Amino acid sequence: xxxxRREEAGEAISADTVRxxxxxxxxxxxxxxxxxxxxxxxxxxxxxDAVKDTPPxxxxxxxxxxxxxxxxxPRGPDRPSVNEMVETFKKKKDRRxxxxxxx
Amino acid sequence: MMKTKALVEDLRRAWGNSHAMRxxxxxxxxxxxxxxxxxDAARLEAPADNMGRLAGLAIGVKDNIAVxxxxxxxxxxxxxxxxxxxxxxxxxxxxxxxxxxxxxxNLDEFACGSSGESSHFGPTLNPIDxxxxxxxxxxxxxxxxxxxxxxxxxxxxxxxxxRCPAAFCGVVAMKPSYGLVSRYGLAxxxxxxxxxxxMAPDVYGxxxxxxxxxxxxxxxxxxxxxxxxxxxxxLDALDLDGFRIGLPIEFFDGVEPxxxxxxxxxxxxxxxxxxxxxxxxxxxxxxxxxxYYLLTYSEFASAMQRYDGFRYGVRGDGKSPSEAAGxxxxxxxxxxxxxxxxxxxxxxxxxxxxxxxxxLNARRLVRRDFAKAxxxxxxxxxxxxxxxxxxxxxxxxxxxKMYAADVLTVSANLAGSxxxxxxxxxxxxxxxxxxxxxPGDDRLVLQTMRKWETLR
Numbered sequence: 412x413x414x415x416r417r418e419e420a421g422e423a424i425s426a427d428t429v430r431x432x433x434x435x436x437x438x439x440x441x442x443x444x445x446x447x448x449x450x451x452x453x454x455x456x457x458x459x460d461a462v463k464d465t466p467p468x469x470x471x472x473x474x475x476x477x478x479x480x481x482x483x484x485p486r487g488p489d490r491p492s493v494n495e496m497v498e499t500f501k502k503k504k505d506r507r508x509x510x511x512x513x514x
Numbered sequence: 515m516m517k518t519k520a521l522v523e524d525l526r527r528a529w530g531n532s533h534a535m536r537x538x539x540x541x542x543x544x545x546x547x548x549x550x551x552x553x554d555a556a557r558l559e560a561p562a563d564n565m566g567r568l569a570g571l572a573i574g575v576k577d578n579i580a581v582x583x584x585x586x587x588x589x590x591x592x593x594x595x596x597x598x599x600x601x602x603x604x605x606x607x608x609x610x611x612x613x614x615x616x617x618x619x620n621l622d623e624f625a626c627g628s629s630g631e632s633s634h635f636g637p638t639l640n641p642i643d644x645x646x647x648x649x650x651x652x653x654x655x656x657x658x659x660x661x662x663x664x665x666x667x668x669x670x671x672x673x674x675x676x677r678c679p680a681a682f683c684g685v686v687a688m689k690p691s692y693g694l695v696s697r698y699g700l701a702x703x704x705x706x707x708x709x710x711x712x713m714a715p716d717v718y719g720x721x722x723x724x725x726x727x728x729x730x731x732x733x734x735x736x737x738x739x740x741x742x743x744x745x746x747x748x749l750d751a752l753d754l755d756g757f758r759i760g761l762p763i764e765f766f767d768g769v770e771p772x773x774x775x776x777x778x779x780x781x782x783x784x785x786x787x788x789x790x791x792x793x794x795x796x797x798x799x800x801x802x803x804x805x806y807y808l809l810t811y812s813e814f815a816s817a818m819q820r821y822d823g824f825r826y827g828v829r830g831d832g833k834s835p836s837e838a839a840g841x842x843x844x845x846x847x848x849x850x851x852x853x854x855x856x857x858x859x860x861x862x863x864x865x866x867x868x869x870x871x872x873x874l875n876a877r878r879l880v881r882r883d884f885a886k887a888x889x890x891x892x893x894x895x896x897x898x899x900x901x902x903x904x905x906x907x908x909x910x911x912x913x914x915k916m917y918a919a920d921v922l923t924v925s926a927n928l929a930g931s932x933x934x935x936x937x938x939x940x941x942x943x944x945x946x947x948x949x950x951x952x953p954g955d956d957r958l959v960l961q962t963m964r965k966w967e968t969l970r
Contacts, residue, residue, distance in 0.1 A: 429855065436815060436858040437822065438851055439840035448855055451913055455856065456869075458914050459804035465872040468879045480735075491582075491599045498583065499597040511829035 424452050516967075518719035519746075521665060525570035531562055531614065532572040532665050546639045546648075548658040550577045551585045552617035566611030567726055573608060574658045574667035577618035578625055579710060580699040581605050584615075588701050589623045589633035591845040592827040602699020603734065604668060604710045604727045611726050616664060619654030625670060625703045626814070626849045627651050628678055628919045631910050634847060639906075640683055642944060646903040649682035651675040655713050656683040666719045668727070670700055672708035673806050674898075674923025677935035680713055681898035681946025684937050687713045688720040688960060691953045692930035693738055695724070696731035704813040707806070707927040717936060717964040721745040724956070741954045750968075752961040754787045760794035760891035765922055769900040773945050776938045777897050780947050783969045794887040794894070798879035799925045805880065806924035807917060808860055808873035815857025818850070852913060877928045884929035888952045893962050896922055898935040898946030922948065932956040936963040939970045 429449045433440050440448065502509035525532060544552070552558075562570045575581055578588045580598035582605075587593045605615065622632040630638040630653025638653035640646045641661035648657040652669025656679025659667050669676040671689040680687035688711060695709045702708065712723035722745075729742035759781055766774050781791045821827040823842030830841025846854070860869035887894065900922060909916045926933035930953045935946035947966060951959040 424859075428859075432855055432859045432862070435862075436854050437819075437836060437839045437843055438846075438854060439844050440851070444851070448852060451852060452856060452859065454914055455807075455917075458917075459808060459869075462801050462804035462808065462872050462876045463868050465801065465805075465875040465879070467875045468882060495582070496599050499599045501595060501597075511823075513824075 424449055424456070516718040517716050518665065518714055518722065522567075522569070522571065522722070525562070526565060531559075531570045544663070546641055546644070546657045546661050546663070547636050548620055548638055548654040548661065548663055549574070549617040550587055550589060550620050550633075550635050550654070553584070553615060557614070558616060562612065564612035566613075567722065568608060568611040568613030571613050571665045572616045572663075573613045573723075574617055574619040574655055574664040575605060575615055576621055576652050576655050576667070576669045576710075578621060578670060578701040578703075579605065579668060581615050581618065584618055586618065586701070587635070588625070589621045589635055590847070590850070591634045592821050592842070594634070594828070596826065598699075600699065602710070603696035603731045605699065607726050608668070608723075613726070617658075619652070619658055619667060619669075621653055621655075622651040623847045623850050624701065624814075624818070625651040625672060625675060626853055628674070628916055629904075629909065630654070630657075630679070631906065632847055632849050637906060640903050642684060643903065645905060646943070647682065647906055649679035649899070649903060652679050652687075652711075652713065656680055656685060656687075659683070659685045659713050659715055666712065666714040666723050668723070669711050669713050670708055671711040671927070672704050672810065673927050674920050676711040676713050677898050677923050677933065677946065677948060678919065680935040681937075681948075682903035682944060684944030685713060685715055686717050686720050686934065686936050686963065687711060688724055688934040688956070688963075689926060689932065690724060690728065690956055691741065691932045692927075693736040694729075694742060694932075694956060695727045696734040696737050698731055698733040702813075702817045704810040705817070706809065706813060717934075717960060717967055718746060718749060720934070721749055721960045721964075724960075728956075741956055743957075745957055745960050748957075749961060749964045752958075752965050754784060754789045754965070757784070757789040758891040758893075759784055759789050759791045760887055760894045761791065762796045762799065762887060762894055762896055763793050764796055764799045765894075765896035768921070769897050770902075772940070772942070773897045773900070773902075773938070776940050776945065777895060777947060780938060780966060780970070781895050784965070787969065792891065794890060796880070796883040796887050796925065798876065798883040801876040802880050802925040802928055803917065803921050805873040805876035806920070806928060808869055809877065811853050811857035812861045812870050812873075813857070815854045815861065818854050849913070880925055880928040881930070884925065884931060885952075888931075892951070893955075893959060894950040896948045896950070897938075898922065898948040902943035902945050926950050929953070932959045934959050934963045936966050
């Protein structure tokens, strides 16, 4: 897919832009969805115009406490056991699992 | 006597289980659609065997938080069959204290919404008036607490998701300071703003559940023990003599007049007992709603990449991995697709500075203005929502109108501040008084909310 021309400031988002962004986001959209999302994106971004291009303010000290580091102690993986994982599969027989085909 | 406190003491005396558990087991037909999954009868009816702080209490958990062995759908067709293989940290801590997880509560799909209407499993209804929304995104948690189906519930709050349903359903909710409660096991929507949060019929219930959930977790490095403790012990200890309450003027614009009047009356009640009430200003809060949504879109679009049918979610048909992923992701609902699309757009190289970076800058300004205001006063009072619960279907087709509902709650998330909602009182539909404080002042916010329970 060729890349659509970039919109200038204030210019409406085009249907081609919606298709291009959807492809990057791995969203498969119908023509109706493209039209609806184009309309909604224009409305929403126009509504959020007050924030557009807000410059960085002067830096002030963070109000959040700095996160502590945990002790650097070697340990095993922090994850459920194989048996616990197997329990979550719907279709299984003994230790064989039914999974969907890849492609 | 506080309702939840009395219940906890009764259950401990009798080694019993909450009546809510029996009610839920008996009325499997959940007319509010508050639950996506309920626990099996064995779990509901098993005798109490742990006299921890939550012994025998029936607890609902929002279905974007992992409970081992139970389905975790995030209210999406994408995860309709997914079973969590581990417990979220908050769930682990609840179970250790004897709490009974009785079900997974409904929500807006992947927590994207303010009304509870965008769930793949159908809308949740408001128990106060079933023709109205319960608020979102923790719609099922709010409705289940208000409807008496659970004693307390866990929700999550990214931009108001426990405070909105609390205000609309007439219950209490508390968004803790960012970093007080572990996010491990929470399906993220916007990691830089959110966390699990308690909902209850009263402030004591919220304080109790927060005491259990809070504190450092090695699996979430933003957490700390700095302010975690038992928030129930001195809940009634607030001395109002010289206590300073700020009313941020920007938070009263566009709010229904009766709600404005009720918040000001609440502040007057505090003043009559010795508090000092003043107007304050948080100018950057005018940018909060836009900054919040732009940041949420951006982080959400990134977080949702894992749902492609290969790593997580329903498998899609296709001749290539990208085609199969596209087919898998076509099951997302409207709001989820909208947010993924906009999040991808505003973080693209050619748009990033204008939108995403600008939103980060705006967040810094909101934090700065919050800190300035909270240097002058101890807490801020504002309405939780600008209006009471609206009719089902009345806003869902208009995203700008729907987003506007969050205008008063998102600022606390941007500031990392604790913020609670407690029923305001009045004659009509429920509305909420929002109390906000400095990051780390969770105890003070809870004490202030509790004081309102005794004054109203």
